[in-house]
Amino acid sequence: MSRISTPISIAAAPAASKASLEAVNNLLGTVPNLFRIVANSPKTLEGYLALNGALGQGALNAQTRERIALAVAEVNGCNYCLAAHQYLGSNLAKLDEAEIEANRRGTSSDEKAAAAVGFAVKIVKYRGKLSDSDFEAVRSAGYSDEEIVEIVGHVALNTLTNYINEVLGTEIDFPAVETLAV
Amino acid sequence: MSRISTPISIAAAPAASKASLEAVNNLLGTVPNLFRIVANSPKTLEGYLALNGALGQGALNAQTRERIALAVAEVNGCNYCLAAHQYLGSNLAKLDEAEIEANRRGTSSDEKAAAAVGFAVKIVKYRGKLSDSDFEAVRSAGYSDEEIVEIVGHVALNTLTNYINEVLGTEIDFPAVETLAV
């Protein structure tokens, strides 16, 4: 049971959140618990969807975005987000099982993607305090200034959902994932 | 010098970011470095401003928002954000010097605000992993479900700016703040 109530349907959500939830429903064909629990604050839902939507139209492709999401969720230890992004990574971004495990371990079989994932992991682990060589590593892998800003944006976006789900205890409505051996 | 270029003016920014920067200029009368450096990615700027704008219209008042911003910036060790929110906290939210130091130390002279600030600090420190008693502490201080979701939203919003400024090395264009003694 989540720590605050999760509206059972769009109809049961606060009025000011209904349009946002309808938009989610139109996009995904369903409204996962994450969106319904955030709907307790219409303005947080609105802001989250706007950030998510904007970054989705950015310079990074869906595979890189899912890889970063998996890596960040692993460092932050968010089971809900791991389950969600394992599902999305597999079904939407077509990442295979080995790649998903690599992403959770902070790397990738794709060399350029590995740099983005490794950069994202360092941002989370060191709370943004990176050395110049950490920074040069992502740049020398070929990422532009625009893309680098977006990687940081994706780290923050995923931190938002990680923290929401961990703090509020969102019930997991995606297939569960296994804990990685250390 | 920042790690990626900071456009010297709105005119010098990527075309797709100009409208967003104009909006910032209209609101603040100036465009602080943070917004100009994020402008390297128009979509990240758009998403960040939308999240910031939505949360600004939420259920938490300006004082509580600034207190959370100060507390989160302190835990994440972001000098730019400390400088910005000390300025905004003092000039806009009218927090006095003692209150600002209390906020940076994770508490407040206002008992209810202290609960929100303490909750925000725990979310950052433990990456969202809170015990039920941590959660009950904010609820029993009188915060509604809507407000609790928004506190988490503000933590994420500030994490976004903290990480951006730390990773990109945004040059500080607010009066500098002193390091707190441990």
Place this chain on the structure above:
Amino acid sequence: MSRISTPISIAAAPAASKASLEAVNNLLGTVPNLFRIVANSPKTLEGYLALNGALGQGALNAQTRERIALAVAEVNGCNYCLAAHQYLGSNLAKLDEAEIEANRRGTSSDEKAAAAVGFAVKIVKYRGKLSDSDFEAVRSAGYSDEEIVEIVGHVALNTLTNYINEVLGTEIDFPAVETLAV
């Protein structure tokens, strides 16, 4: 609401736990939630009470025991235990408010007690990995081998209750305590 059920009375507890809970009731005149939630496992309750009882008859006096309990609960961030030991420290061990805050901050106004409290805090923070000078500090404060072993025992005893209450979400039935400013 706790994560597992807390029996509402001794009668509602598992049969094998009733004698243990009666003993607690005879001793304290009430059965705090901690004991009732542990009662879900009669053997854990039995073992915990035995460890608690044995250490209570050991070489350390009640004041030192409460000081260690406060310091350990603070490092582990256990609100239930802070509330319980602030109550017990004040009412049973007659520690005044300033001393209780000092204990939570890892020290004591009593020089010898400060060494025990500081030693306990280091054990928790470094998970038992202490340097020889950390060890010599408690010995040179005048603690015997017997007392040193008992300090470690009290650290473990309090870790047990800290973890139980944090993991299970025991509802706090002692007067709440305030968060310390960092």
Place this chain on the structure above:
Amino acid sequence: MSRISTPISIAAAPAASKASLEAVNNLLGTVPNLFRIVANSPKTLEGYLALNGALGQGALNAQTRERIALAVAEVNGCNYCLAAHQYLGSNLAKLDEAEIEANRRGTSSDEKAAAAVGFAVKIVKYRGKLSDSDFEAVRSAGYSDEEIVEIVGHVALNTLTNYINEVLGTEIDFPAVETLAV
């Protein structure tokens, strides 16, 4: 050499500890250094043996208990306990080498046991601060309330021996184990 003296025999131990040590000797056919060094405090020895004995009669089987002991000792970095539980895990609980390494890495080849081991590791790493999804993971693996309380109890029991051995420098009298590669 340990930091406090380790009685060379039962006869050399404090009088009030002799009965406890005899009981250990009857059970194990020997008195490992851990028990003899704890014997410096008869009350700590008494309490430890009572907690250990009670949990040994609880709802978790010997294999699960040893798996948890290995995982907790690894996180706490206690060489003595790793050596002891590798020996006991292999000889008493009949865990094979691959399973013992899996346990030290926080998982298990047995799916249900993996949940208990992963839960125990999270309790230690986050000092009891688990999210609801961390908690649901162990429950959905099939553990009852009684068993969940006992897992926390075993974490505390092993923390007690880990801290004792690390703090006091108990000399290892079990076959040494190798450091795991990160």
Place this chain on the structure above:
Amino acid sequence: MSRISTPISIAAAPAASKASLEAVNNLLGTVPNLFRIVANSPKTLEGYLALNGALGQGALNAQTRERIALAVAEVNGCNYCLAAHQYLGSNLAKLDEAEIEANRRGTSSDEKAAAAVGFAVKIVKYRGKLSDSDFEAVRSAGYSDEEIVEIVGHVALNTLTNYINEVLGTEIDFPAVETLAV
């Protein structure tokens, strides 16, 4: 008792270390345990004294050097070095009691020195991973490139002695210091 033997006199030290120890004796009028225990490795002693000597002739004055030493020893939790540098800070560098406590807490009553001390503390805490604003803070306080390199050098020099004393258990032969309340 230290973990390796501490030669009782210069005569008792390895032959290849005697000249180095004589030099220490000529300088300080005594040979503190630190130097004698390092003398077990003549080459480590030689290298340590050379690094220490060179940095002592550098651009930072004795007060700043002692402040950094106190701050670094506090973060690393080295009681021997705290005792040594409280003695040296007080007697050689003429720092008063309040300043020494400020230094241990990572700051200074002297504004420029506070920047050096804060910079040193961040280097230790984040293992060298500083943001550009952390770096700008020390530069804008007026430190030259030469001095900045030397601050890092002093952090490393003190890390060397901190680790030596913690790992080897050097017996403290300076007046002991009190633990700071958190």
Place this chain on the structure above:
Amino acid sequence: MSRISTPISIAAAPAASKASLEAVNNLLGTVPNLFRIVANSPKTLEGYLALNGALGQGALNAQTRERIALAVAEVNGCNYCLAAHQYLGSNLAKLDEAEIEANRRGTSSDEKAAAAVGFAVKIVKYRGKLSDSDFEAVRSAGYSDEEIVEIVGHVALNTLTNYINEVLGTEIDFPAVETLAV
């Protein structure tokens, strides 16, 4: 670009650093950026070279020294040093690829070397706070008192270069290395 200027040649370095840089050039046939950036402080360069030189003549062979350097650089997350010591480890110390990865993961295929590497890693991770069993592990692997002191010396030497390169942002002039999967 590094945070302070890196002299482009020996001629461009501060006068007092030229002799030291010439010595490096004679030894290595080139002057890597690390030495040139440290040359901003002639005394730090002098002290660093003296410590490095002395330890190089000590009791540990080149292979063990490189293994420790790789392990320490990995824990401290220093990309420059990883690149340098992967190059030196491969070309000078003739460590093969599998051994270099093992060293970065805190172990070695050579049993005795594994103990030194594991000991070095623990010193860095726990900032010198080791339990007696951690200490006994390196001694029982066959290292003498002299060698143990030198291992701590090498940890400090590498901490110096790690911190210098991370803080100053030395540009990497060795072949880059890949991030290890967690």
